[in-house]
Amino acid sequence: AQKVTQAQTEISVVEKEDVTLDCVYETRDTTYYLFWYKQPPSGELVFLIRRNSFDEQNEISGRYSWNFQKSTSSFNFTITASQVVDSAVYFCALTDYKLSFGAGTTVTVRA
Amino acid sequence: NAGVTQTPKFQVLKTGQSMTLQCAQDMNHNSMYWYRQDPGMGLRLIYYSASEGTTDKGEVPNGYNVSRLNKREFSLRLESAAPSQTSVYFCASSEALGGGANTGELFFGEGSRLTVL
Numbered sequence: 709a710q711k712v713t714q715a716q717t718e719i720s721v722v723e724k725e726d727v728t729l730d731c732v733y734e735t736r737d738t739t740y741y742l743f744w745y746k747q748p749p750s751g752e753l754v755f756l757i758r759r760n761s762f763d764e765q766n767e768i769s770g771r772y773s774w775n776f777q778k779s780t781s782s783f784n785f786t787i788t789a790s791q792v793v794d795s796a797v798y799f800c801a802l803t804d805y806k807l808s809f810g811a812g813t814t815v816t817v818r819a
Numbered sequence: 820n821a822g823v824t825q826t827p828k829f830q831v832l833k834t835g836q837s838m839t840l841q842c843a844q845d846m847n848h849n850s851m852y853w854y855r856q857d858p859g860m861g862l863r864l865i866y867y868s869a870s871e872g873t874t875d876k877g878e879v880p881n882g883y884n885v886s887r888l889n890k891r892e893f894s895l896r897l898e899s900a901a902p903s904q905t906s907v908y909f910c911a912s913s914e915a916l917g918g919g920a921n922t923g924e925l926f927f928g929e930g931s932r933l934t935v936l
Contacts (some may be wrong), residue, residue, distance in 0.1 A: 717859070743924070753909065753927040799861060806852070806877065807911075807925055809861035 710735040712802050714810035721790055722818050729785040729813050731800030737761075742776065742783045743801040747812070753799075759783065790817045821845050825910045825928035832900045832935045840895040840931050842910030850913045851893035852877075852925065853885060855906040862909060868893055900935045907932050 711734040721727050733742065744756040757767065759776050767774045771791075775784045787794050795817045800810040823844045832838055844851065849870045854862040854877075864877030868887040882904060884896045893912075897904055911925040 712861075714861075751907070751930050755924050755926075758924055806864055806867055808864070809854075811859055811861040 710737070710740075710802050710808050712800050712808055712810035714798075714800055714813050716813045717811070718814045718816070720816045720818065723792060724789050725817075727787050727790050727794075727815060727817075729787075729798050729800070729815070731783045731785065731810060733781050733783065733800070733802045735802060741803045743803070743807065744774070744783075744785050745799045745801060745809075747797040747799065749796070756785075756798075787815070790815075792817050792819055823910055823912055823926050823928035825908070825931050827931060828929065829932050830934070832897075832933065834901060834935060836900050837896065837898050838900065838933075839897075840908055840910070840933075841892070842894065842928060843892045844910075844912040844926070845891065846912060846914075846926065847890070848912035848926070849890070849915050851887065852911040852913075853883075853893070853895045854909045854911065855879065855904075856909060856930070857906050865895065865908075897933075900933075902935045905933060905935045 713732045715730055719727055740761045742759050746754045746756055757774055764776050764778055771788045773786045797812045797814050799812045801807050826841045852867040853865040856862045863879050865879055865883050866877055866885040868874045871890045874885050874887055886894045908931045910928040913925045
């Protein structure tokens with residue numbers, strides 16, 4: 709069985725602070741994919757990134773960066789210089805044949 | 820592009836009533852899914868359909884039935900609604916479903932908020 713744990717329930721920061729979201733996963737598969745999704749207050753789910761289990765390179769996209777470490781089964785997500793528009797629930801997810809989600813981390817960015 | 824369309828967006832039911840949530844995708848995807856979202860629990864898979872003509876149970880299938888009507892449409896039915904089924908339901912689709920090889924991003928609908936009194 710696969711499992712995704714997001715230990716942080718809520719994070720509150722002041723605008724321009726960096727925020728890191730933790731994600732730890734469990735799977736018996738050697739081939740799998742990890743995802744991050746964002747759910748803003750409007751409720752839709754927005755795809756942010758997909759990484760496969762063979763590619764441990766970190767990735768940066770604008771103010772977003774991801775740190776994938778297979779040795780610790782972690783796929784952490786950092787928002788640099790946070791903005792109010794980053795306020796949302798962020799989900800980490802893992803897939804073999806289906807997508808399993810973590811419980812989500814609510815990020816509140818205060819002006 | 821409509822993507823994934825769910826109807827209705829909001830519904831209030833009384834305990835014991837039945838209803839069907841409709842989902843349609845226009846991306847020619849093979850696989851479709853129904854999730855429910857509850858506070859503090861993330862999204863949990865109810866049922867999925869790997870391809871037209873097949874359906875399988877997910878984590879929380881009890882109290883639900885599904886129909887993959889054709890490649891585009893995947894409906895979720897509550898035969899006798901219970902207050903525990905109060906939730907936000909998301910339909911999603913992806914190009915393919917594969918054991919250990921699912922590269923497909925899931926595309927989600929906007930969600931359907933269901934309240935059972």
